[in-house]
Amino acid sequence: MGSFLARLRGKPRIQPTRVKAVWNECIIDHAEYFHKVILNVCARDEGIRDILRSRNKYTKSEDEIDFVLRLLAERIEIFFNGLITDEILGNSNELKQVCYQMGKQHASYATDTFKLVYWDEFTLAMIEVLEDSGSIGRDDLRAWQTLLHVVNENMQEGYFDARSEGSNRGV
Numbered sequence: 001m002g003s004f005l006a007r008l009r010g011k012p013r014i015q016p017t018r019v020k021a022v023w024n025e026c027i028i029d030h031a032e033y034f035h036k037v038i039l040n041v042c043a044r045d046e047g048i049r050d051i052l053r054s055r056n057k058y059t060k061s062e063d064e065i066d067f068v069l070r071l072l073a074e075r076i077e078i079f080f081n082g083l084i085t086d087e088i089l090g091n092s093n094e095l096k097q098v099c100y101q102m103g104k105q106h107a108s109y110a111t112d113t114f115k116l117v118y119w120d121e122f123t124l125a126m127i128e129v130l131e132d133s134g135s136i137g138r139d140d141l142r143a144w145q146t147l148l149h150v151v152n153e154n155m156q157e158g159y160f161d162a163r164s165e166g167s168n169r170g171v
């Protein structure tokens with residue numbers, strides 16, 4: 001009931017137990033999940049694809065690029081593994097802070113500012129890949145969506161703060 005009311009008010013709450021169940025029972029192979037997310041997001045948006053691929057100037061063949069994208073998927077998995085713990089899911093300030101820092105880190109990944117829409121594309125891809133797996137119920141999907149919403153919102157805060165700090169310094 002609490003989460004239903006929170007949703008009506010437009011501020012859904014993180015449901016740690018449900019999120020952990022989604023992570024452990026619905027997303028069986030985490031690295032494979034994020035690899036699919038990256039492929040999905042690259043297919044959705046050429047701009048994102050160019051950024052992710054151009055980070056690896058020295059990679060030549062498609063196989064090599066795919067290998068590098070799989071390494072990125074593993075790093076995103078490590079990040080989510082860190083988030084999906086009692087200490088972080090149960091502590092909304094801590095969760096927001098970790099995401100904010102990760103967003104700040106993103107400010108150094110490309111010289112041009114990421115389009116606002118890129119963040120939503122990433123979030124949508126993470127939802128779509130899970131939804132397409134066919135192994136998840138609606139309430140579980142909503143719990144995952146709520147977590148991703150918090151991750152997205154706070155990463156963006158960190159990202160845009162870091163970008164404006166950089167531009168104030170003339171970077």
Ligand code: HEM
Binds near residue numbers: 076106123152
């Ligand atoms: C909610 C959305 C996102 C999440 C959860 C996420 C997560 C991550 C994580 C955990 C890493 C690895 C950090 C490390 O190990 O140091 C990473 C790297 C990266 N992300 Fe994101 N990211 C998101 C959105 C974006 C967006 C919108 C872009 C824009 C294209 C982007 C571009 C990159 C790039 C270029 C890298 C570095 C790749 C490299 O080092 O080769 N990310 N991301």
